[in-house]
Amino acid sequence: MSCKLALKLRYGENPHQQAAFYVLPNFKHPCISTARQLHGIPLSYNNIADLDAALELVREFKEPAAAIIKHTNPCGCAIGETLAEAFIKARDADKEARFGGIIAFNRIVDEDTAKEVIVKGSFYEAIIAPGYEETAYELITSRSGWGQSVRLLLLEGTIEPPEALADSFAFKSVTGGLLIQSVDALAEDRSQWNVVTETSPSDSEWRDLEFAWKVVKHVKSNAIVLAKDGVTVGIGAGQMNRAISVKLAVESAGERAKGAVLASEAFFPHTDGPEIAAKAGVRAIIQPGGSKRDEDVIALCNSYGIAMVFTGTRHFRH
Numbered sequence: 001m002s003c004k005l006a007l008k009l010r011y012g013e014n015p016h017q018q019a020a021f022y023v024l025p026n027f028k029h030p031c032i033s034t035a036r037q038l039h040g041i042p043l044s045y046n047n048i049a050d051l052d053a054a055l056e057l058v059r060e061f062k063e064p065a066a067a068i069i070k071h072t073n074p075c076g077c078a079i080g081e082t083l084a085e086a087f088i089k090a091r092d093a094d095k096e097a098r099f100g101g102i103i104a105f106n107r108i109v110d111e112d113t114a115k116e117v118i119v120k121g122s123f124y125e126a127i128i129a130p131g132y133e134e135t136a137y138e139l140i141t142s143r144s145g146w147g148q149s150v151r152l153l154l155l156e157g158t159i160e161p162p163e164a165l166a167d168s169f170a171f172k173s174v175t176g177g178l179l180i181q182s183v184d185a186l187a188e189d190r191s192q193w194n195v196v197t198e199t200s201p202s203d204s205e206w207r208d209l210e211f212a213w214k215v216v217k218h219v220k221s222n223a224i225v226l227a228k229d230g231v232t233v234g235i236g237a238g239q240m241n242r243a244i245s246v247k248l249a250v251e252s253a254g255e256r257a258k259g260a261v262l263a264s265e266a267f268f269p270h271t272d273g274p275e276i277a278a279k280a281g282v283r284a285i286i287q288p289g290g291s292k293r294d295e296d297v298i299a300l301c302n303s304y305g306i307a308m309v310f311t312g313t314r315h316f317r318h
Contacts, residue, residue, distance in 0.1 A: 006033070012045045019045045029165055030157035031055065035128060039141050040151035043126070046071075047102065047151060051128050053218065054104030059159055060214040061106060063230075066090040066113075068101040068124075073238070075101060077215050078231035084112040089231040091116065094252065098122075105129040106159050114139040118147070126151035130159055163187040172318075184217060184315060194310045196289065196298050201307040204229075205261055205284040209309060212263035213286050217315035221265060224249040224273070226282065228260040242266070246273040250280040257281050265315040267291040271300040278304040288314045 003022035012019035021043075023033040032052040037043065043051075054069040063079040066087040076093030080086035083105060091098055103117070103124055108131035117124065118139055123146050131154065132140075141147050162185040172179040190210065195201070201209055212227035219225060219237045224245040226234035234253030236245030242264065250257050258281030267290045268274055274285060274297055285301065289310030301308045 007043065007048075009045050010042070017045075021045075021048055027168075029168070030130070030155040030159055031165075032128070032153075034156050035153040036156060038132070038137075038152045038154050040126070041149045043151055047126050050102040051104070051126055051153060054102050055128050055155075055159075056162075057215065057218040058104045058106040059162055060218075062161075065106045067104050068093075068098045069104070070097055070101050073219055074215060074232060074235060076232060079211060080230065082112070083107045083110060084116055086230075087113050087116050089229075091122075093232050094235075100125055103127045108133060109136045109140075111135040111139065118143040124150060126153065128153040128155065130155045130157075184317075186313060188213075188311065188313060192312065193286075194289075194312075195307065196294075196310050197301045197306065197308045199302075199305055199307040201261075201284045201309065205307060208261040209263065209284055209286045212261055213311065216263040216265045217317065219265065219317065221316045221318060223265040223315075223317065225263045226250065226253045226257055226260045226277075227263070228256060233257065233260055242268060243270065243273040243276060246276045250276060250282075253280070259283055261286065263287070265317065267294070267314075268297050269293060271296050274300050274306070274308075275304075278306055282306065284308070286311060288312060290314075 004025050006023045007021040009019040050069045053072040054067045057067045058065040061079050064083040064086045065079045067074050067077040075097035076090035078086045078089035109129045110133050114136035165183050166185040168183045170181050170183050208227045212225045216223050216225040222239050222242040222245045224236040226249045233256035234249035236248035239245040260282055261284040262277045262282045264287040267288050269291050284307040286309045
């Protein structure tokens, strides 16, 4: 395996660390490594990591989609009839965490979307998209305060679905070595999923379950996503105890948890997490299944009248 130097960076994750950005030669898929910077100050190590995370999330959706990322985790992700609608929903999913975030779009940024990006009180570090209308580009780059510095990246080509990258590899460094695996680009079929509870999801719950399942695979484990009407309303990321991830997601959602669905990227080893969700008003759960206590979790959901779906596929993210 060989790589070529793409960028010399000022520093790494922290100012005392040295860093550079290397890319695989002849990699053809539109991605962070093939994107071109159109505007703004030089990219940082953290910018590149977050832009990659944001882009790979919106790649999941056929519908217009927007994601705002902080520290490689989404603080807001949504789909909509238009890109502007998707962005407004993603932006308002977490009105505090979005500040200083990284945005990814899976459609060309139009004027209506740009107007929502630059609203009063906003600030973003970087944006990546498959294109920018001229008026959108001017609106963003002339925005007072941060328009001159915001990094705008252009994807070279149309965003492909995740399965188009199935022959690609993911790399993770360890001290003295390198872990290599195929990317998590499994094409999942809802017809292979199983409803394991007495209650089945409604049509709207199915739509949100599918949406949340696509999002949760991009959240650091242990990962929990609450979603409603095509937008994340609460996210619990990176906790050692899955029930605590549920608690964080529920607390973040507040009243929006009522009627929401929950996605967990791995099985629930105990009933505590689902019970926290049930008491908050969650109406449906999607998870891989496979725990020794699956029957206990199913019984808990039945007692609350909650629908639960087993996918049979885990999506750990470390």
